[in-house]
Amino acid sequence: MVTDETPRFAADRMLMRLARWLRLLGADVITDASVGGAELLKRARAEGRILLTRDKRLRAASDAFFIESNNLRDQLPAVLAHFAIDPGVRAFTRCSRCNLLLAGVARELVSLRVPPYVFASHDRFAECPGCGRIYWPETHPRRIAAILESITHR
Ligand SMILES: [Zn+2]
Structure with missing residues (x-):
């Protein structure tokens, strides 16, 4: 049963950077560079995910969200404007590479593993x-906002 109201996504292979940033903001995003958009759409539907795609042929497909821009600076705001993702709630809870939820680790155990x-x-x-990978969550809303700002307004 899905208790999480935040939408879950699948991102096509043209949107790998977007997928990583959405994960950093806490969204559950699967990717598979080995399959095309149509194939990924099937998988997304089977798992109750919305497909984020740059594939014009899938523009009209239900359960797909067409991303107009090729630029992350435009892509990220487009997704954030359309879906209920609150970076203040879940940012830095998920690995940007693996899409797995992070687990807390004692501070003394990472002393040699981070700058x-x-x-x-x-x-x-x-x-x-x-x-x-070790993450150091930015929990301060102003800090998270600054990071978003830096991606979207550079
Ligand atoms: Zn990972």
Whole structure:
């Protein structure tokens, strides 16, 4: 049963960067570079996901959201304007590469795995159970807003 009201997505292979950024904002986004849009749409439908696509042939498909721009700066705002994704709630809870939810990890365990200035300036760290990447969640809403700003208005 899905208790999470945030929409789940599948992103086609032309939208890999967008997928990574949406994951950083907390959205569940699957990608599969080995299949085309139509194939991915089938999988998305089977899993109750919305397909994000640059494929014009899928423009009119139900359960698909056509992304006009080739530029991340336009793509991300387009998705955020259309779907209920609140970066303030779930940002930095998911691995941008694996799409897996991060698990908290004790601060002392990451001291040698992150840059010293990061270790010094953050209290909380999280680790991806898939690839082992360490994240240092930006939990401050103003900081998250600044990051979004930097992508969308550069
Ligand atoms: Zn990962």
